Amino acid sequence: MEPERVPVEAEHHIVTARQRARTMAAELGFGVVDQTQIAAAVSELTRNIVLYAEAGEVLLSVVEQSPGRVRALQIVVRDRGPGIQDTDLAMRDGWSSSEGLGLGLPGTQRLMDFFELNSKAGVGTTITVRKTIP
Ligand SMILES: Nc1ncnc2c1ncn2[C@@H]1O[C@H](COP(=O)(O)OP(=O)(O)OP(=O)(O)O)[C@@H](O)[C@H]1O
Numbered sequence: 800m801e802p803e804r805v806p807v808e809a810e811h812h813i814v815t816a817r818q819r820a821r822t823m824a825a826e827l828g829f830g831v832v833d834q835t836q837i838a839a840a841v842s843e844l845t846r847n848i849v850l851y852a853e854a855g856e857v858l859l860s861v862v863e864q865s866p867g868r869v870r871a872l873q874i875v876v877r878d879r880g881p882g883i884q885d886t887d888l889a890m891r892d893g894w895s896s897s898e899g900l901g902l903g904l905p906g907t908q909r910l911m912d913f914f915e916l917n918s919k920a921g922v923g924t925t926i927t928v929r930k931t932i933p
């Protein structure tokens with residue numbers, strides 16, 4: 800399956816990305832609780848793009864995870880913004896470089912089954928999250 804791409808260039812794209820993720824989750828058979836968690840994760844990650852990187856994109860796809868080839872909804876959220884200097888610090892509950900609560904990244908990790916943060920100062924940020932399809 801070709802990934803579905805949602806550009807994130809303005810605040811209203813947060814809503815678009817969140818809705819697309821929720822719809823895809825529903826189509827894949829996720830329950831309402833999972834749909835809400837997936838939508839919240841996409842919302843937090845795309846809000847970070849708008850706040851810290853200005854522009855980026857969301858890629859939604861279904862992937863096969865290696866052990867037992869279990870299928871998952873995979874969401875890649877990436878930008879070519881300033882990147883994150885200290886990723887361990889950024890993942891800490893309550894740490895924010897702005898006026899935020901500092902819960903977006905660690906909260907997203909808790910909502911999803913898989914979370915991977917790749918960021919390089921001056922290059923950009925790519926976050927990959929997955930939730931196993933029931
Ligand atoms: N895409 C990004 N590009 C650059 N820096 C980022 C990006 N996403 C997060 N960060 C950095 O990581 C920090 C932690 O992000 P996180 O989403 O956890 O908290 P927050 O955005 O500060 O607050 P909250 O999400 O709770 O409103 C941010 O304050 C910011 O410095």
Ligand SMILES: [Mg+2]
Pocket residue numbers: 843846847899902903904
């Ligand atoms: Mg945030």
